[in-house]
Amino acid sequence: MSAKVAFLGGGSFGTALSIMLAKKGLMVNIWDRDQHVIDDINVKKENIKYLPNITIPYNVKGFTNLEEAIRDTEFIVLAVPSHVIRTLCKQISSKVKRNQIIINIAKGIEEETLKRLSEVIEEELPNNQVVVLSGPSHAEEVAADIPTVVVVTSKDMKSAEKVQDVFMTNKFRVYTNDDIIGIEIGGAVKNIIALAAGISDGIGYGDNTKAALMTRGMSEIIRIGTKLGGKKETFSGLTGMGDLIVTCTSMHSRNRRAGILIGKGIPVEEAIKEIGMVVEGIKACKAFYQLKEKLNVSMPITDVLHKVIFEGKDPKYGVYELMSRDKKDEIYKI
CATH class of the missing domain: 3.40.50.720 (NAD(P)-binding Rossmann-like Domain)
Known part of the structure; x- marks a missing residue:
């Protein structure tokens, strides 16, 4: 060639x-x-x-x-x-x-x-x-x-x-894959969930917590993605599930590594500086928080992460907030 x-x-x-x-x-x-x-x-x-x-x-x-x-x-x-x-x-x-x-x-x-x-x-x-x-x-x-x-x-x-x-x-x-909306949204929102998964690791939580974050994070990806016109099946593919797995579990992921530092109590700006490269999950969290408010889409992990990153909420209290929400059906509105 x-x-x-x-x-x-x-x-x-x-x-x-x-x-x-x-x-x-x-x-x-x-x-x-x-x-x-x-x-x-x-x-x-x-x-x-x-x-x-x-x-x-x-x-x-x-x-x-x-x-x-x-x-x-x-x-x-x-x-x-x-x-x-x-x-x-x-x-x-x-x-x-x-x-x-x-x-x-x-x-x-x-x-x-x-x-x-x-x-x-x-x-x-x-x-x-x-x-x-x-x-x-x-x-x-x-x-x-x-x-x-x-x-x-x-x-x-x-x-x-x-x-x-x-x-x-x-x-x-x-x-x-001809679903350009789904491909782009899946690739963007997974950075938010990877950041949250890293924070969970930094706090010291285990596999149960990460599995929950990834699974419920996928629900958020699907909700915002389909609201914007993406196809639901796209998010079970490479740019949804595939990208989510790799960024939430690997130490190559700068989003996960930044999250680990934040979960350990290191201030956000110091965490970014230590990573030494752009942490897209932080920028994505700010942007998608605005977008989900505009579109009235439920994204509770994004909500809590926004409070942790931009409002100084203690990550442990953020997890408590997520775990203490009203009961609901797993598949509702997915």
């Missing part, structure tokens, strides 16, 4: 996917504003800051100039945190060509508008097809060639199938 791919953002997941595609024989560009990251990629063939101890192939090149990075590429991957998506799209809007497919790998919704990220991208890049890649996929494992399965979606499924062909390897399996 001779496709050329540009990754905008030199973080861990973008770098891991770059390495994977380079091993497949593709020419890959990585753009990042941090000159040190780019120098390490080009000179040391390693992303020391975000993905240390993994060798980057020769056919991956780093750039600090956006226009040079995306020139003559067929696919542009947005590999930046959710809150940077609109700004980055504005930066490249005058530089992209109509035939370049935009691939988003960030998970979340925009805080200010409460729009899905594909909607944000479409507003800024109206002439380009947008594909979303999501699913249970830690960067560290992708980079180490550990078998991983993800899903791609788009309003234009022909574009999604092109991305499927580009990213498929014998270690990285890609499915298609």
Whole structure:
């Protein structure tokens, strides 16, 4: 395959996917504003800051100039945190060509508008097809060639199938799913539940508690997801159940790790600083709290987590609050 791919953002997941595609024989560009990251990629063939101890192939090149990075590429991957998506799209809007497919790998919704990220991208890049890649996929494992399965979606499924062909390897399996709403919402809300699961671990609670959080968290994902137009069956797939499992149980998950620190009593800002990367679950909690209020959707775990993160509620009291709610049927309104 001779496709050329540009990754905008030199973080861990973008770098891991770059390495994977380079091993497949593709020419890959990585753009990042941090000159040190780019120098390490080009000179040391390693992303020391975000993905240390993994060798980057020769056919991956780093750039600090956006226009040079995306020139003559067929696919542009947005590999930046959710809150940077609109700004980055504005930066490249005058530089992209109509035939370049935009691939988003960030998970979340925009805080200010409460729009899905594909909607944000479409507003800024109206002439380009947008594909979303999501699913249970830690960067560290992708980079180490550990078998991983993800899903791609788009309003234009022909574009999604092109991305499927580009990213498929014998270690990285890609499915298609035409439910773009469900894929995006599942991938975003699971970060909230993973943060809560981490807090539970940090407090010292056990498997019973985590199982409850994950199961009832899935109910919240389904309620908000279907309210927004997603298909219920999507949430039992890779971007719902799959992503929820991996982020709630793995120490690769920055959301879980941040939650563990908060559960141990470390202030939120200090926890974020210690993780050293964006904790999407915190941003997602704020955004989905606003959205569920607007849509009148019951999301009790999100409610309590919002109080813990933004109002200083003691996490143990938050769990007591969840456990002391009025009795109800398990399947009601799911």
